[in-house]
Amino acid sequence: xAQQLDSATREALVARVRFYRDLGLTxxxxxxxxxxxxxxxxxxxxxxSERSNSTSNFVSVQEENPIPPRKHMPxxxxxxxxxPAAGRAAALQLIRDEIGECTRCALHAGRNKIVxxxxxxxxxxxxxxxxxxADEDAQGLPFVGKAGQxxxxxxxxxxxxxxxxxxxxxxxxxxxxxxxxxxEEGATCTPFLFRQIDVVRPKVLVALGATAxxxxxxxxxxxxxxxxxxxxxxxxxxxxxxxxxxLLRDPRQKKEAWADLQIAMKELGLKxxxxx
Ligand code: SF4
Numbered sequence: 001x002a003q004q005l006d007s008a009t010r011e012a013l014v015a016r017v018r019f020y021r022d023l024g025l026t027x028x029x030x031x032x033x034x035x036x037x038x039x040x041x042x043x044x045x046x047x048x049s050e051r052s053n054s055t056s057n058f059v060s061v062q063e064e065n066p067i068p069p070r071k072h073m074p075x076x077x078x079x080x081x082x083x084p085a086a087g088r089a090a091a092l093q094l095i096r097d098e099i100g101e102c103t104r105c106a107l108h109a110g111r112n113k114i115v116x117x118x119x120x121x122x123x124x125x126x127x128x129x130x131x132x133x134a135d136e137d138a139q140g141l142p143f144v145g146k147a148g149q150x151x152x153x154x155x156x157x158x159x160x161x162x163x164x165x166x167x168x169x170x171x172x173x174x175x176x177x178x179x180x181x182x183x184e185e186g187a188t189c190t191p192f193l194f195r196q197i198d199v200v201r202p203k204v205l206v207a208l209g210a211t212a213x214x215x216x217x218x219x220x221x222x223x224x225x226x227x228x229x230x231x232x233x234x235x236x237x238x239x240x241x242x243x244x245x246x247l248l249r250d251p252r253q254k255k256e257a258w259a260d261l262q263i264a265m266k267e268l269g270l271k272x273x274x275x276x
Pocket of ligand 1: 103106107108
């Protein structure tokens, strides 16, 4: 007998299907679902068991979810339904599993490790950078080199610990020579970033540098015109500031970056820790 889905579950499924379609996938392999993961995501096993027991493991997305095709690839998939806080780590792990040993864009050829993201899955503050550098590529973690040390200092100046925020990048594999990701690379990888944002649901997003700002806002504008104000992106507030690597090259801009972070702190209700 067909299982009736509640509207929230149905919305989450439709968002998932759109995400796959935006990646160009219209068929996928159905693996057995881990009941523990479903429990953490607050999805009843019965909601998937009927199709999981199907004799065919290949499911046409369009067959199951008749979403009209779009003429243009959107900048980002639809905002997914909220994941309960207790299920966010598991939801992020599902996204990581979906990425797998990704070869969807050319950047896979030169990488050592995929840099998925790191931090509190229910963080109120999320930073988005451009892409992994050499240290990040070697360790599989974002912002662990010199720029990462500066970012850690910026986070501490806000009165937070690194473990209390979430950090990710526009692309998850290192661009050769640390170049800016190509349009196709960003378009291929950012649906995963948008999914991460939708799971974490931070109160404030901070775009570190022009590449992150461009992909999060869906338009290319000079950084100077984007800083100093609050933007609305994917149901959250976005602050734009300089990339820490740029601040290492031009430390005079640290004062400007601190002014940007203070806007984020105001939105978060944070006060800078007293100097002592
Ligand atoms: Fe896949 Fe993203 Fe790496 Fe490209 S950058 S290969 S889309 S994980």
